[in-house]
Amino acid sequence: MVATLYLLGCILVPAQTPTRPQTPTRMTPAIGGDWVLVPHLKRSQELVYRGTFSEEGRGGRVQFSRDYRMETRIFVMETPPRGAEVALLTVLKHRPSSGEPPSGAELTASSVRLERARVDLQGKITADPSVRLLVPLEGAPTLDCGAFVALPGGRVSVGQEWLAVEEDRPPITWRAAGAEMMGGNSCIKLIGEQKSDDWDRPRADRTAWHRQDTVWLVPNLGLAYRVEREIKQREPAHREPTQRSMLRVEMESNFQLSGEAGESRRREITQALTLRDTLTPMLTQPARYDQHLAALLKKIDYHLDQPPTPYRLAILQIKRRAEAARRGETPPEPIRETKPVATVAALGQLAPDFLATNLSGGGSAQLRRWSGKPVLLVFYHPASGTTPTVLRYAQQLLAAFPQRITVVGMCVSEDAEVVRKQHAEMKLTYPILSAGGLRGSFGVETTPKIILLDSANIVRGEYLGWGRETPREVHEELKHWLPAGIALPPVPQPKPR
Numbered sequence: 001m002v003a004t005l006y007l008l009g010c011i012l013v014p015a016q017t018p019t020r021p022q023t024p025t026r027m028t029p030a031i032g033g034d035w036v037l038v039p040h041l042k043r044s045q046e047l048v049y050r051g052t053f054s055e056e057g058r059g060g061r062v063q064f065s066r067d068y069r070m071e072t073r074i075f076v077m078e079t080p081p082r083g084a085e086v087a088l089l090t091v092l093k094h095r096p097s098s099g100e101p102p103s104g105a106e107l108t109a110s111s112v113r114l115e116r117a118r119v120d121l122q123g124k125i126t127a128d129p130s131v132r133l134l135v136p137l138e139g140a141p142t143l144d145c146g147a148f149v150a151l152p153g154g155r156v157s158v159g160q161e162w163l164a165v166e167e168d169r170p171p172i173t174w175r176a177a178g179a180e181m182m183g184g185n186s187c188i189k190l191i192g193e194q195k196s197d198d199w200d201r202p203r204a205d206r207t208a209w210h211r212q213d214t215v216w217l218v219p220n221l222g223l224a225y226r227v228e229r230e231i232k233q234r235e236p237a238h239r240e241p242t243q244r245s246m247l248r249v250e251m252e253s254n255f256q257l258s259g260e261a262g263e264s265r266r267r268e269i270t271q272a273l274t275l276r277d278t279l280t281p282m283l284t285q286p287a288r289y290d291q292h293l294a295a296l297l298k299k300i301d302y303h304l305d306q307p308p309t310p311y312r313l314a315i316l317q318i319k320r321r322a323e324a325a326r327r328g329e330t331p332p333e334p335i336r337e338t339k340p341v342a343t344v345a346a347l348g349q350l351a352p353d354f355l356a357t358n359l360s361g362g363g364s365a366q367l368r369r370w371s372g373k374p375v376l377l378v379f380y381h382p383a384s385g386t387t388p389t390v391l392r393y394a395q396q397l398l399a400a401f402p403q404r405i406t407v408v409g410m411c412v413s414e415d416a417e418v419v420r421k422q423h424a425e426m427k428l429t430y431p432i433l434s435a436g437g438l439r440g441s442f443g444v445e446t447t448p449k450i451i452l453l454d455s456a457n458i459v460r461g462e463y464l465g466w467g468r469e470t471p472r473e474v475h476e477e478l479k480h481w482l483p484a485g486i487a488l489p490p491v492p493q494p495k496p497r
Contacts, residue, residue: 034157035188039123039148039222041084044262045076047223049147051249053092053140058242067095068110070249072144073310075265083120087269089113089311090143113142114272114314123222124150124164134167137209137231138243146227146249149174149190149215156188170194172213180216183250185225187216199234203437204354208234210241226250237355237366265309272314275300279322286325293326345442351457352441359411359419360432367457370406374460374481375453376474379410379435379444382418386466388426390448393471395428397478404482410435412447450474454481 049072056065073089092111117127125148127133135141150164150172158178163171177189192213199208209231216226227249232241257265278296282289300319304312345351355366367375378394380387391409398407409432411419419432438444442451443462452461452474461477463470475491 034155035219036154037123037151037156037188037217037219037222038121039084039119040220041076041079041086041119041223042256043076043079044257044266046253046255046257046265047074047147047251048072048253049074049144049227049249050252051227051247053245053247055138055140055243055245066140068140069093069095070140070144070247072147072249074147075269075311077116077266077269083118086117086119086125087311088115088117088143088145089269089314090141091313092140092142109313109317111140111142112313112317114269114276114311115143116269116273117145119148122151122153123148134169135211135229135231137211137233138245140245141247144247144249146213146215146229146247147224147251149192149217149224151222164192166194170197172211182216182225185216185218187218187225190215190217198437201437202234202239204237204352204356204441206236206441221254224251237353237368239355264307265311268303268306268309268311268315271303272311272318275303275315275318279318279325283321283325286328290326293322297322297326344440345451345459345462347459347462349459351451351453351459353457354438354441356433356435356438358431359416359434360409360423360428365408365431365433370408371455371457373405373455374478375406375408375457376478377408377410377442377451377453379412379439379442379447379449379451381412381447382415382422383413384447386448387422390450390466391422391426391428394430394450395426397474398430401478401482405478406430408433410438410442410444412436412439412444452477452481 051070053068053070054066069092071091073087075087075089076084077087078085090111090113091109093108094110115127115131117125117131117133119125125133125145131143133143133145135144135146152160152162152174156176158176161173161175163173165171172192172194174190174192177191180187180189190213192215193211194213195210196208198206199210202208210233211229211231214228215224217223218225227247229247231245233243234240235242256262275296279293282292282296286293297319300315300322303315304319351367353366353368355364357363358365376394376397378390380390394407394409398405407430409423409428409430411432412435413419414434414436416434423432435442435444442449446464448464448466450461450463450470451459452463454460460481461474463473472491
């Protein structure tokens with residue numbers, strides 16, 4: 001008998017499946033492991049995220065502070081072979097900044113937005129061209145899809161980085177930071193960073209911005225459990241952020257609806273989108289479509305008699321907009337993202353303000369501090385053959401109009417040592433600023449370029465290149481912007497090297 005059992009053991013042991021390393025589960029965080037991350041979505045699955053969004057501005061242009069409660073529902077409409085079709089409903093409720101804040105249930109929804117989108121097997125979410133899914137740099141996100149992260153495909157290990165491309169913005173750099181417990185779930189912590197090209201090297205002609213997303217992803221779901229997103233902006237001529245927003249949302253529920261519960265949501269979502277698309281063209285000329293609006297409102301009222309779902313808010317919003325249109329009121333426009341627009345210097349226009357490093361003397365200088373008398377901005381490159389002639393001419397011009405004008409050298413090179421050496425050897429008395437980041441705002445494609453501003457910093461003259469006629473042209477324009485009665489010296493002539 002014993003021999004028989006021994007033989008059976010020898011036969012069975014080799015057939016056992018070798019033990020595999022455990023992937024992250026709800027109770028076993030993985031440290032230093034790797035994961036296969038794929039969104040797992042099922043038809044009629046619904047996820048609910050709730051949290052807050054806050055933003056504040058402390059810049060020179062405007063100061064403000066706003067807070068919202070936020071809820072996003074994700075309902076899986078269909079699951080084709082290569083991903084899923086989902087409906088996204090985001091509701092924002094503004095919280096007053098003064099007084100005792102009411103509870104979330106008592107707050108009135110300030111924004112309700114419902115859209116359809118598609119999610120592929122790598123977590124990338126897309127929608128029709130008319131639907132903009134980009135995270136707004138200013139203001140609250142009226143449609144948030146932060147639960148989805150564009151994953152690299154294959155296995156993801158700790159420390160791995162990958163890029164996610166976004167329309168007309170710089171790519172997001174994602175990094176797997178490790179595993180952390182979050183809300184009783186073993187999650188993978190992902191950190192995403194996205195920034196404008198001038199965030200690390202400030203420019204004085206446009207607003208710079210920086211975005212960081214921290215996402216705790218549930219491996220067996222392939223979706224976020226918690227999302228934190230911080231966006232910082234820095235106004236032109238500032239070194240520190242002047243505007244900041246923070247979003248924090250967390251998964252509150254995740255369940256798959258069966259039978260009529262799922263189908264009723266699907267019907268209401270489809271109906272809401274159909275009603276919205278019917279209403280939209282009527283809003284341009286509501287008086288012309290009065291009968292059509294009346295018929296649409298009857299259809300909406302008929303639908304409102306049906307048992308409600310959480311997506312009823314979208315239909316109620318459509319009804320309010322249709323009723324406002326019938327009354328002749330202009331329906332409120334949805335919140336739209338505003339893109340930073342670079343200000344470019346132009347004749348007759350106020351020159352864009354800037355804050356630039358003083359390469360010749362340390363510290364920094366700001367354009368608006370020189371208002372009160374004409375300013376001559378001399379853009380140059382220290383290695384150019386015309387540079388000594390141009391810089392000497394600028395020094396002569398400053399000596400010709402003592403205490404009457406401001407002369408500033410604008411170096412487009414970042415080689416501070418060369419700038420300081422040249423400044424000392426030529427015995428220049430005017431400052432040299434780092435102007436590489438100002439080329440766009442002053443339209444400097446080639447050097448040298450001289451720009452003349454009047455006492456109010458309005459552009460009055462632009463002189464590209466250098467020729468025998470340049471000193472005379474600058475002199476003739478400058479005399480129009482000096483106080484009356486000043487005896488003008490002869491046109492200064494550049495000295496030979």
